[in-house]
Amino acid sequence: MWNSPWQRAAFSVGPLCMTAYGLIRLTDEEHGPGLAWSSGHLFFLAAVVCFIPVVLGMRRMAAAGRARAGRGLAGAGAVTAxxxxxxxxxxxVIDLVAGFLSEDREAMRELFRRVKSHAGVEPAVYTVGPLLFYVGLLLLLTQLAALRRTAAWRPLAVVAGIVATGVSLDLLPLAGLLFLLAFAPLGRQIDDADRRPPAATATASPGR
Structure with missing residues (x-):
């Protein structure tokens, strides 16, 4: 699975697209609708999609050579993410459609209000659901750090990125760079792990 260059590149492209979205968002004073709104959200969509192979790769690395409990924990982290x-x-997708259908910010607010009025939409799509993405990433990255398959500071970099976005969405570029710092080296590390026998994989250096 990890012989494809684009799959390995996802570990860097995802955080870079997140950074691009944050930078574009800073130029959009009205925060939609318009070109900045749509292009920024397309970058963010690309970022999130790139994290699918990232999650699967980390699950594979965390589960390699482990007993059933370890594989189960890695699987739980991947499913959560x-x-x-x-x-x-x-x-x-809702944001993109709202931007396309609305003439101004007030029309967008009304459309969002109607979408969120449906039972279960707000927790699933806007509050609890998105948090699972970060929780799953942290579970997997923390497991890799505990197994000494990556450096212990990398989960802390992700936590810092999450805290930054919680403080202000204007800090999304910083969060993207922190995610890049945490995840970019893992693409090469997982690729190297695929080239080693299982015994060597289980003792991968944490310094990468």
């Missing part, structure tokens, strides 16, 4: 991916994708 992918559920979060689905929620974020749904949110971005």
């Amino acid at each position: 992918l559920l979060g991916v689905a929620a974020v994708v749904a949110q971005v």
Whole structure:
């Protein structure tokens, strides 16, 4: 699976697209609708989609050579993250459609209000659901750090990125760069792990 260059590149492209979205968002004073709104959300959609192979790759690495409990924990982290991916994708698609259909910000607000009025939409798509994405990523990355298959500071970089977005969405470029710092080296590390026998994979250096 990891012989494809684009799959390995997802570990860098995803955070870079997140950074691009944050930078474009800073230029959009009205925050939609318009070119900045649509192009920014397309970058964010690309970022989230790129994290699908990232999640699957980390699950594979965390489960390699482990007992059933370890594989189960890795699987739980992956499922949690992918559920979060689905929620974020749904949110971005709604935002894109709202931007396309609305003439101004007030019309967008009304459309969002109508969407959120449906039972279960707000927690699934706007509050609880997206949080699962970050929780799953942290579960997998923390498991890799505990197994000494990646550096222990990488989960902390992701936590810092999550906190930054929680403080202000204007800090999304910083969050994207922190995610890049945490995830970019893992693409090469997982690729290297595929070239080693299982015993060597289980003792991968945490310094990468």
